[in-house]
Amino acid sequence: MRVLGIETSCDETAAAVVESAAGRGGRILSNRVLSQLEEHRPFGGVVPEIAARAHLDHVDRLVAEAMAEAGLGFAELDGVAATVGPGLIGGVLVGAMTGKAIAAVHGKPFVAVNHLEGHALTVRLTDGLDFPYLLLLVSGGHCQLLAVEGVGRYRRYGSTLDDAVGEAFDKVAKLLGLGYPGGPAVERAAAGGDPARFALPRPMKGRPDCDFSFSGLKTAVRQAVEKAVEAAGPLDERARADLAASFQAAVAEVLQDRAARALARFAAELGRPGPLVVAGGVAANRSLRAALAEVAAAAGAVLVAPPPGLCTDNGAMIAWAGLERLRLGAADPLDFRARPRWPLEELSAPVPEPAQWEPAQ
Amino acid sequence: MSDPGSAPRDSAAAILLAFDCSGPSCSAAVARGGRVLAAAFETRPRGQGERLLPMVGEVLAEAGCGYADLAGIAVTLGPGSFTGLRIGLATARALALATGLPLVGRTSFAVLAAAAAPARVPGERLLVAIDSQRGDLFLQGFDAQASATEAPWACAAREAAARLEGPLLLAGSGAGRLAEALAAQGRSCRIAEAAQLPDAAVLARLASLAPLPPAGGPPPAALYLRPPDTTQPAPPGRGAR
Numbered sequence: 001m002r003v004l005g006i007e008t009s010c011d012e013t014a015a016a017v018v019e020s021a022a023g024r025g026g027r028i029l030s031n032r033v034l035s036q037l038e039e040h041r042p043f044g045g046v047v048p049e050i051a052a053r054a055h056l057d058h059v060d061r062l063v064a065e066a067m068a069e070a071g072l073g074f075a076e077l078d079g080v081a082a083t084v085g086p087g088l089i090g091g092v093l094v095g096a097m098t099g100k101a102i103a104a105v106h107g108k109p110f111v112a113v114n115h116l117e118g119h120a121l122t123v124r125l126t127d128g129l130d131f132p133y134l135l136l137l138v139s140g141g142h143c144q145l146l147a148v149e150g151v152g153r154y155r156r157y158g159s160t161l162d163d164a165v166g167e168a169f170d171k172v173a174k175l176l177g178l179g180y181p182g183g184p185a186v187e188r189a190a191a192g193g194d195p196a197r198f199a200l201p202r203p204m205k206g207r208p209d210c211d212f213s214f215s216g217l218k219t220a221v222r223q224a225v226e227k228a229v230e231a232a233g234p235l236d237e238r239a240r241a242d243l244a245a246s247f248q249a250a251v252a253e254v255l256q257d258r259a260a261r262a263l264a265r266f267a268a269e270l271g272r273p274g275p276l277v278v279a280g281g282v283a284a285n286r287s288l289r290a291a292l293a294e295v296a297a298a299a300g301a302v303l304v305a306p307p308p309g310l311c312t313d314n315g316a317m318i319a320w321a322g323l324e325r326l327r328l329g330a331a332d333p334l335d336f337r338a339r340p341r342w343p344l345e346e347l348s349a350p351v352p353e354p355a356q357w358e359p360a361q
Numbered sequence: 362m363s364d365p366g367s368a369p370r371d372s373a374a375a376i377l378l379a380f381d382c383s384g385p386s387c388s389a390a391v392a393r394g395g396r397v398l399a400a401a402f403e404t405r406p407r408g409q410g411e412r413l414l415p416m417v418g419e420v421l422a423e424a425g426c427g428y429a430d431l432a433g434i435a436v437t438l439g440p441g442s443f444t445g446l447r448i449g450l451a452t453a454r455a456l457a458l459a460t461g462l463p464l465v466g467r468t469s470f471a472v473l474a475a476a477a478a479p480a481r482v483p484g485e486r487l488l489v490a491i492d493s494q495r496g497d498l499f500l501q502g503f504d505a506q507a508s509a510t511e512a513p514w515a516c517a518a519r520e521a522a523a524r525l526e527g528p529l530l531l532a533g534s535g536a537g538r539l540a541e542a543l544a545a546q547g548r549s550c551r552i553a554e555a556a557q558l559p560d561a562a563v564l565a566r567l568a569s570l571a572p573l574p575p576a577g578g579p580p581p582a583a584l585y586l587r588p589p590d591t592t593q594p595a596p597p598g599r600g601a602r
Contacts, residue, residue: 043591047589047590047591049443049589049590049591050589050591052443052444052447053447053583053585053589055451056447056450056451056454056583059451059454060451060454060455060457060458060580063455063458064458074459089444090443090444090447093410093444093447093448093451094447094448094451095451096410097410097413097414097448097451097452097455098451098452098454098455099455100414100452100455101414101451101452101455101456101459102455102458102459104414104417104418104428104456105428105456105459105460106459333415334414334415334418335411335412335414335415336411337408337410337411338410
C-alpha cells in the first residue's frame with residue numbers, strides 16, 4: 001500500500017510518499033520538507049498569514065517533487081492523506097484542499113489526518129512498534145502524555161496547564177537573545193553551560209497526576225536574567241550558557257518525573273512496562289532524550305524515539321497515519337471539515353465500512 | 362476513467378471547469394466556447410473548504426463530463442477573503458497538477474465587471490468595490506469592454522466616494538457601502554444588482570472564450586492587495602488544542 005501525505009499545519013510545507021513494508025513498519029519513498037523558518041524569523045514566531053501564503057506558494061511543487069522522487073504517478077497511489085487539523089487553519093486548509101483535489105481527480109480514497117496522530121504513529125513506521133505504548137508528545141504547540149492503544153485509540157494521562165514545552169524553549173531563547181527557533185538554540189547554548197549555576201523551579205514535580213506547567217519556569221528564567229543583568233550588566237556568553245543549561249536541566253527533571261508517573265500508571269493499567277515513545281519537535285533534543293532514556297530504564301521500559309528529522313513536522317508521518325487508517329478500511333469524505341483544534345482523544349478507531357470518498361467521474 | 366493527460370485541447374471543443382470561493386459564497390461551473398453547461402452557486406460565508414469539491418463533482422456530473430474531459434481549470438485570484446481565495450487557488454493548483462491541465466486565473470474584479478457590464482449605460486463608469494471585511498474597500502474601474510482602466514486600489518468608503526467623479530455603475534460586495542458614502546456626499550449612483558458576488562458561471566464563460574495558457578506554466582498569483590498582518594499571534598496551542 002502506498003500513500004501520499006501532505007502537511008501544512010504550522011511552518012513546514014511537506015509532502016511524502018510511504019509504503020507499507022512486508023511484516024511491520026513502513027518504507028519512506030520520498031520525504032520533502034520546506035521550512036519557512038527564514039520568513040518567520042524576523043517576528044520571533046510563526047505568523048499565521050505569512051505561513052498560509054507560503055504554503056500556497058509551495059505545496060503543489062513539493063507534492064510533484066515527492067511523487068517524482070518516489071517514481072510514482074498519482075494513479076499508482078492507494079490513497080491521499082492530508083493534515084486537516086489541529087493547527088493554523090489558513091495553512092491547514094491549503095494542504096487539505098490539495099489532498100482532496102488530487103484524491104478527487106484520481107478516484108483515490110482521501111484520509112483526513114489528525115496532525116498529532118501523525119506524530120503518535122511515527123514509531124510504527126520507523127520501528128514497527130506494536131500497540132500499546134506510552135506516548136510523550138512534546139512540541140511547540142503540545143505537551144501531553146497518552147496511552148496509545150491502537151489507531152484512533154488514545155487516552156490522555158496528562159497535559160500542560162499553560163505553555164507547551166517547545167513554547168517555553170522559544171521564550172527562554174528570546175530572553176537569552178539566542179534567536180529563533182528556540183529549541184536548537186537553547187540546546188546548543190546549554191551544551192557548554194553549568195546546569196547547577198542557577199536554581200530554577202521544577203514545576204509540578206512530585207504531583208500525583210501527569211500534568212505539566214512551564215509558565216512559572218519561564219518566569220523564573222526571566223527573573224534570573226534580570227537579577228544577573230542588575231548585578232553584572234548585559235549577559236555574557238558564560239551566563240547565557242549557564243542559564244540555558246539550568247533551564248534545560250529543569251525541563252529534563254520535570255519530564256522525567258511526569259514520565260515516571262505515567263509509566264507507573266501505564267504498567268498498572270496495561271500490565272506492561274512501556275515502551276515509552278517520545279515524539280514531536282522537542283523530542284529532537286538529545287539531552288532530553290537521554291534524560292527520558294534514564295527514567296524509562298528505571299521502569300524497565302525501552303525508550304523509542306523517531307530520528308530527529310521525523311520528530312519535527314513532516315509529510316511521511318501524515319502519509320503513514322493515512323496508511324494505517326486506510327488499511328483498517330477507513331477513509332474520509334471530500335466534505336471533511338478542517339479544524340484548528342482537534343484533541344487526539346476525540347478521534348475514534350476506524351470502523352471498516354464501505355468507503356465514502358467520491359469515485360472519479 | 363480515461364487518462365487525464367489525453368483531454369481535448371482544441372479550443373472550440375475545450376471544456377473548462379471554473380470555481381470561486383473568494384467571497385462569502387461558493388460557486389462552480391462548466392463551460393465550453395462561451396456556453397455554460399452546468400453551474401452552481403451558494404451563498405456561504407464559511408465552509409467553502411467542505412463544499413467546493415463536492416460541488417465541483419456535481420457540476421461535472423450535470424455537464425455529463427469528468428476531470429478527464431476537461432481542457433483547463435479556471436479560478437478567481439481575489440481580492441476577497443484571504444482564506445477563501447486560498448481555498449480556491451490551492452484546489453485549482455492541485456487539480457492542475459493532478460490532471461496535467463493548464464490553470465487560468467482571473468481577478469474577482471474582472472469576473473464582477475463582466476457580470477455587471479450588460480447593465481452599464483453609456484457615459485457611466487463601471488467600478489467594482491469589494492468589501493475587504495476589514496473596514497475598507499478594494500476597488501478597480503473598468504471601461505465599456507469590461508477591461509480594467511486602472512490598477513486595483515484599497516481605500517475607506519468615504520475617501521473613495523470623495524475621489525470618484527461622474528455617473529457610476531457599482532458592482533461587488535462593497536457597492537452598497539460605497540453607494541451610502543456617495544449618498545452622504547449628495548451623490549447618486551447605480552448598483553448592478555446581479556453582480557454583488559463573483560460567480561463561477563461568469564468566470565467559466567470568460568475563460569472558455571480566451572486562449573488557454575500552456576500546462577505546467579507558473580501558476581497565477583493570488584491577489585491579496587494587503588500585506589500579511591504580522592502582529593504576534595497568541596501561542597498556537599494549549600495542551601490539546
